[in-house]
Amino acid sequence: MNAPAVLIVEDEPDLRQLYALTLAKVGTAVDQTADLAQARQCLQAQRYSVLIIDMRLPDGSGLELLQELARVGRPERAIVVTAYGSADNAVQALKAGAFDYLTKPVSPARLRQAVVAALQASAAPSPTPALAAPDPSNNHALHQLVGDSEAMQAVRATVQRVARTMAPVLISGESGTGKELIARALHACSHRASGPFVAVNCGAIPPDLLESELFGHKRGAFTGASADRAGLFQAAHGGTLFLDEVADLPLPMQVKLLRALQERAVRPVGAVTEEPVDVRIVSATHKALAQLVQAGQFRHDLYYRLNVIPIHAPALREHPDDLPAIAAAILQRLAQRERLPAPPRLTEAALARLHRHPFPGNVRELENLLERALALHPGPTLDAEALALDATPPAVTGSVPTAATDTPTIDDDAPLSRVELETMLQRNRWNQSRTARELGWTLAKLRYWMQRLGLAA
Ligand SMILES: Nc1ncnc2c1ncn2[C@@H]1O[C@H](COP(=O)(O)OP(=O)(O)OP(=O)(O)O)[C@@H](O)[C@H]1O
Ligand SMILES: [Mg+2]
Known part of the structure; x- marks a missing residue:
């Protein structure tokens, strides 16, 4: 018989039994303990692959055990079980290095899924300890984040440290600082690397289509919904969903996203029931999200959920x-x-x-x-x-060229012609942020039209 792969730390005998039975069906050997003291003894005696730790135990908090394990660099992946409605504990546990968390009442299906994922993650080579300099030479995705400065080393170290957990990551940084590159590296270094990486620009999707884009819809849910359609959450199942420009989410969508994160399930537009989805959420913003929270434009509870692990993409x-x-x-x-x-x-x-x-x-x-x-x-x-950094940009002579002098484009509905847009971009030395600002557009809108007008690389 193999050494037990999983240690259950739970004081409620019925629950321990339920977890053990569920895991027996996966074919995993299990040890059980009822408190922290016993758990410490088991952990001293041997290694496990995965720990299931109740947050509230008779002799202390599961968080203590997590912190002890992190201090000595134990390789076990910990899944923390929190009481219903204690989002705080879940976030704290993830911050303390937990692989994932489960909320009571724990459904056997979710338990199985979390344990299988943790077993997979623990089968992969152990990540470098947080403070050690990561060795990017053996990892293509990390290697792409070029730079030996302290700031870039810190980014790579955090990516390595948190890639193989379910903790949501919020990447903030000015435009063009590599936020998407970091998100892709997180995915590539994770145990989900063979799953999909789905990027969605929250600011580029019209607000009335967002829900159906993210969660999918049922046939007949609205005019034009002629067939069932899966959303981006479903498309990212088993992988990573990258919510870019997350600050642009309208408030009603923020509520729905929060629910999806809490329940790990989404309800397609027009559907009666929720569908479980297994996605790791990475989001990014170039805005000061904390300030938007203070201004009441971004929900505090969602911010708290997304920002479990913050990564700063340095300018x-x-x-x-x-x-x-x-x-x-x-x-x-x-x-x-x-x-x-x-x-x-x-x-x-x-x-x-x-x-x-x-x-x-x-x-x-x-x-x-x-x-x-x-x-x-x-x-x-x-x-x-x-x-050409010293060339004075061409003086702005009244208006940009008019459509009449342009080469015709196929885009009759474009707000600008190709030549007009190109002229503006050239004047701004192809700085997209500046051009977008000048036009009063979002960056996403500018990129969209650059693409459509054939001006994107
Ligand atoms: N540290 C880096 N080393 C090498 N290339 C980088 C680095 N950071 C960014 N890049 C490159 O710069 C470009 C912009 O990066 P990326 O799209 O990830 O930035 P972003 O922060 O998402 O930008 P935006 O806010 O405009 O969406 C990409 O081509 C990326 O490969
Ligand atoms: Mg980007």
Whole structure:
């Protein structure tokens, strides 16, 4: 007989029995204990793969045990069981390093699912301890987050530390700082890497379609719903759902999202019952979400749920020492795409010039700038002039070109013609945030129209 894979720490004998029976059906060997003291003894005697820990125990809180285990770097994945309605405990447990949590009453199906996921995660190689420098060389996704500055090392360390848990992560940072890249790295480093990564831009979906986009709908739920359709939650089942620009969610949708997170289930529009979904939530925002909460524009309870693990994507000016390495990585990528024999090199003068540029659009702006420089100045090196950072932008002469002088586009409903949009982008040196601001658009809207008008890379 194999050593027990799971240790149950629960003072209620009936519940212990129920958990044990449920897990026996999965074929998992189980040890049972009723309090912290016994649990400590079991843990001293042997290792487990997974622990199921009740939050409230006769001789203390399950949280204490979690913290003790984290301190000594034990590899067990802990699933914490919390009382109904104690969102606080669930969030605290996840922050303390729990793999997942279950809310009482615990359904056998959820228990099975959580334990199977935890067993999978524990079968994967153990993550590097939080403070050790991560070794990105063996991980492609982490490797893409270039930079040896403290700020970038901290990002990679957190990604490694939390990737293999169910804890929701909120990535905040200015536009172009790599928020999506971080979200993808979280997915790629997780035990869900073979599952889907589904990204949804909450600001780009019209509010009246959001619910059906996220949760799906039943046939006949509304005019035009001619067949059942799965939503993005269902599409992300077994993987990661990336809620980008989460601050743009309208308040009514925030309520529904909160419920979906709490229940781990969604109700398609027009459906009577909820469907269970198994997704890990990663969200991102370039807005100060905490301030929006204070202003009453974002629900506090949802913020609390999404922000269990915060990751700050640093602005480029916060880690200027990484600029050469990031620029080199971008040039390498561009060279690969253009099938150049070798990536072009930036001269000293070019690097010095880049260091003086403020980069409000961060790495994305750097990327656009290098791409332009490379297109206009092909060759083995890029000098400062090629960056065109000193050129005065063309003066704004009244209005942008009119549609009559434009090359015709297929988009009659576009708010701007291709040439008009291109002119504005050029004037802003392809800085999308600035252009969007000038147009009074969201970044998502700008990107949408750049794509449709064939102006996106
Ligand atoms: N540390 C980094 N190293 C290398 N490339 C990076 C880094 N950070 C960002 N990038 C690159 O910069 C570009 C922008 O990154 P990404 O789309 O993840 O940013 P974002 O924060 O989601 O931006 P936005 O707010 O505009 O949506 C991507 O092409 C990404 O690969
Ligand atoms: Mg993004």
